[in-house]
Amino acid sequence: MSRYSMLAEINRNIHSLAVVRYPWLQNIPKEWAMMVHFFENYKSGVYKCNSDGASNGNPGPSSGGFCIRNWEGEFIYAATQELGVKTSLEAEVIALKRGLQFCVSNNLLPETPWSVSLMIKKIQWLKKAGGVEVSHVLREGNKVADYFANFIFSCAGTSFKALNTYMEVPTEGKALIELDANRVSNLRVTKCQNPSFTV
Known part of the structure; x- marks a missing residue:
């Protein structure tokens, strides 16, 4: 179709x-x-990093997460972390910064959103260093990152969780990744x- x-x-x-x-x-x-x-595919060889911050209250207990996929929507890496008491904007910016840091340090080219003082300067540096393009994605097109931003709260006793293989991703996260890879609309x-x- x-x-x-x-x-x-x-x-x-x-x-x-x-x-x-x-x-x-x-x-x-x-x-x-x-x-x-829906997840948009990119040119071959380009990676996509969706990030999202979540705050339960504004400010309140917050978390951030990101998910990196290749140009076909295949899972590469995801991470989620508790951020303490933050505003929703701070959580968004921290998640973006961490996603970009991972992409640049691992030579992956991401894609993401937002702006805030010193963290933005670091984000701009990361963008320039990695030749990264940043764009805003509506929540409906960012369900995977939203899932990983909130996932840390289901990981009792830990404040950081890295997922290095697709097999480590919980079933709900895999389902969202598959929906994006198959270009199912939200x-x-x-x-x-x-x-x-x-x-």
Whole structure:
């Protein structure tokens, strides 16, 4: 199935579901393209590093994680770590910095987001040193990194966990990696911006 066919089928299914489940809604959009997100493959030889920070409260107990995959979406390495009490922005930046540090020190070229003072200077240095491109990815396209950012809290008695092989990744993490590798879409639910769509 082509990407266009897949998007068209998703749009038809969402529209049909909305019509059947919410018959009182008028002018339901037929296209929901902004909701579809999936792992994007890159040129051969390019690696992707998704990172994410998580904070339970803002500030609160925080964690960060990252997952590195190759251009075909195959698992290379992942790590997660408790960060102590941090804001969500601090957790995001620390996760990004650690992911980039790993990529540069292991000669892998990553991809990721954000900005904050001294850590950003270190991130910019890591970018330049590794010839790295950084871009923002919506949460729906970053489920693997989100999983690893929160995974540390299920590792009782440890504040850092490195996973060097795919076999070490828990079943839930493997499932997310496989969904990305197979380009299975994740839906983003946002408010409709169609003015004729009324409830």
